[in-house]
Amino acid sequence: MRVVVAPDSFKGSVTADDAARALARGWLAHRPGDDVRLLPLADGGEGTVDAFAAALPDAERRSMTVPGPDGRPVSAAWLLLPDGTAVLELAQSSGLPLMRRPDPLGAHTYGLGVVARAALAAGATRLVIGLGGSASTDGGAGALHALGLRLHDGRGRQLPLGGAALADLARLDTTDLVPSPPSGVQLLVDVTAPLTGPAGAAATFGPQKGAGPAEVTLLDAALSQFAGLAGGAPDQPGAGAAGGTAYGLAALWGARITPGAAAIAELVGLDGALAGADMVLTGEGRFDETSLTGKVVGSLLDAAGTAAVPVGVVAGQIPGPVPGSVSAAVSLVELAGSVDAALDDPTTWLAEAGEALSRRLTRGQDHAPHRAAAEIGHLMFTTGDGVG
Structure with a gap:
């Protein structure tokens, strides 16, 4: 049998x-x-890198230390495939289990951007990023900041990391934003939530990250402020994945949002x-x-x-x-x-x-x-x- x-x-x-x-x-x-x-399978969350590694034995596994979602250093692994594709996993750099205690307003995705930047520096021509298990609701602003995006308030001051800070966002500066790789960025998501609203990132997943009702309202408004300046498609299914990280990377880095489970199943x-x-x-x-x-x-x-x-x-x-x-x-x-x-x-x-x-x-x-x-x-x- x-x-x-x-x-x-x-x-x-x-x-x-x-x-x-x-x-x-x-x-x-x-x-x-x-x-x-x-x-072994995955849907874009925890285990995405391992699923790719099991399916593609020629992949080169690399590890690095990056700031975790609360700023403390964490170890994050990623893969470089023979065809130049790099496989990243948000859960390893910015996942909820990495938090010492929940911080729904201040947790961020900066570490994911550090890993993405390292993959590009290593010669990756395409990125596949598993989005799932996020500790934050920052719309991917932290990751984009690590990639060179600058976010300013009305007085020209750079915003601190974390989703709540986006409520004070007044200007985006993409001058130093690292270009996305020539063969693009594919985001593997396991949800269909839009960025904002009653079914959005803050309302649906914020409570899992420690957000109470008032904090959910604040974060949803902050994401709306971000979307008002970044453009893109905040209502796209999956835009709310990983605290809106899918939205941010799609709107400002041209990434493509795809269902993770189906994509990984096809690959393996x-x-x-x-x-x-x-x-x-x-x-x-x-x-x-x-x-x-x-x-x-x-x-x-x-x-x-x-x-x-x-x-x-x-x-x-x-x-x-x-x-x-x-x-x-x-x-x-x-x-x-x-x-x-x-x-x-x-x-x-x-x-x-x-x-x-x-x-x-x-x-x-x-x-x-x-x-x-x-x-x-x-x-x-x-x-x-x-x-x-």
Whole structure:
């Protein structure tokens, strides 16, 4: 039996790569003779760089220290591909888990701009930037500032970093803005929110970053002020991704906003892997109705439906009913008995979930005798060129 294991990361808990390994280990504990192929995925948020690295073994991984979203130094990795494309991930330089404590008004994306500038200096001719998991609501102003944009208030003073400061924005100076690369900038997003309004970046995602009602109102007004001067298309679906970073990079740097899950799935060859598969396992931290709106699991369910491949889903939490397109689902919290227990040792419970799905999805089928879960000789990685 051929099984594709293609999870997203379990945000703040385990990477997509480690999740795939654990699920495969559990599956093979019950069915050691199966051909299990790992295809870790992402949607533009945490794990984007790792998903590209797994799919493209010739990519050169580089790391650097940059100012994090609260100014403290953080380490951010990025990839330089053989064709001159650089793959960046906002979550590594400006992500919410990097904050010591939430600062919805002052958190910024400056570190992302530092990474982008370094990639260009290294010779990148195209940038692919995963936008997700942001700590800030600054419209990408911090990243653009690192790239040379200057933002001034009515008295000609340069604005401090952070989304709240944009409320005082009076003038943009693009004189020293570094040109975007010749082959363009592609933004991978996992949401369809516009920049402002009741469904915008501040209203929808601000509370997750610590913003109360008054702060949401302030940030939404600040983003509106920014959009009034920057132009572009603030109402474009996805413009509100990463606290409006998608909008800022699109309006002032000519970046193109695209759905991240579909783009990454295409790159790593998901359709080809599913074409010969008998089963696919996927997963994420929380499986709910939002999972079906352009995120990894929803995109995979669509692709698996087209290929007529049964799907097993594992999630930390599954608060509601699962759709009919899911053949079986397992909650790590239910397996472990509590949220804390699941978070304390996620890979152990992922392996348990993989074995549980193996038993549920193959009930009644012949399989080889049981062997220890650690013996995973049939485990393979799927790359963009097949199996590597």
